[in-house]
Amino acid sequence: xxxxxxxxxxxxxxxARIRAAAPVRLGRGxxxxxxxxxxxxxxxxxxxxxxxxxxxxxVVLQDGASVHVYADMLAGGPGAWSAREDVAHSDEVALxxxxxxxxxxxxxxxxxxxxxxRVAEGEDLKLAHPDxxxxxxxxxxxxxxxxxxxxxxxxxxxxxxxxRGSMVPSIxxxxxxxxxxxxVAAICRRFESSYFDGMTDSTVSKxxxxxxxxxxxxGVFLRREG
Numbered sequence: 553x554x555x556x557x558x559x560x561x562x563x564x565x566x567x568a569r570i571r572a573a574a575p576v577r578l579g580r581g582x583x584x585x586x587x588x589x590x591x592x593x594x595x596x597x598x599x600x601x602x603x604x605x606x607x608x609x610x611v612v613l614q615d616g617a618s619v620h621v622y623a624d625m626l627a628g629g630p631g632a633w634s635a636r637e638d639v640a641h642s643d644e645v646a647l648x649x650x651x652x653x654x655x656x657x658x659x660x661x662x663x664x665x666x667x668x669x670r671v672a673e674g675e676d677l678k679l680a681h682p683d684x685x686x687x688x689x690x691x692x693x694x695x696x697x698x699x700x701x702x703x704x705x706x707x708x709x710x711x712x713x714x715x716r717g718s719m720v721p722s723i724x725x726x727x728x729x730x731x732x733x734x735x736v737a738a739i740c741r742r743f744e745s746s747y748f749d750g751m752t753d754s755t756v757s758k759x760x761x762x763x764x765x766x767x768x769x770x771g772v773f774l775r776r777e778g
Contacts (some may be wrong), residue, residue, distance in 0.1 A: 693767030
């Protein structure tokens with residue numbers, strides 16, 4: 553997002569003033585006010601409080617991003633955020649509010665453009681693969697995976713099954729002889745729309761226009777026999 557030169561200069565000036573201001577430790581019960589300059593020392597971020605509601609402060613950073621910080625963190629509580637000794641003028645607060653609105657608008661336009669491009673890519677895929685079943689779920693993924701594998705490796709016995717009795721909607725692929733694992737994986741991995749991250753105990757999305765169009769699953773498990 554390109555900013556006018558005057559706005560950029562104003563932001564740089566405000567950032568320098570925030571960093572130059574001496575940090576203060578508000579006591580518990582002290583009021584955090586709109587315009588309070590704050591700094592997050594761990595990552596070097598700084599900004600201005602633009603709203604305070606129900607004990608939570610909305611802070612707009614130098615790049616227009618918004619974060620929410622509990623007022624207690626600025627008033628003697630635990631946390632990396634600290635208040636600064638001065639309070640921004642209402643004009644400066646308005647500048648930061650405008651930056652946040654501009655960033656949010658730009659991000660929305662980017663999301664809409666990406667969504668439109670993905671839909672267009674899906675339509676192109678349908679034209680390029682008229683023999684495949686259209687559908688975004690695992691059933692379609694298994695059918696289409698089976699069709700592509702049999703076309704790519706004629707005469708090879710290949711089993712494509714959907715895992716049962718599992719919380720993870722994955723697909724198992726087993727074959728005897730014939731292609732190497734990497735060759736089968738090149739086809740099957742296209743249908744992975746998510747995977748389970750054991751480190752965070754959560755499912756991570758990796759969906760694409762292909763999985764949106766021809767089906768997806770949470771992981772493909774490959775096993776070559778013989």
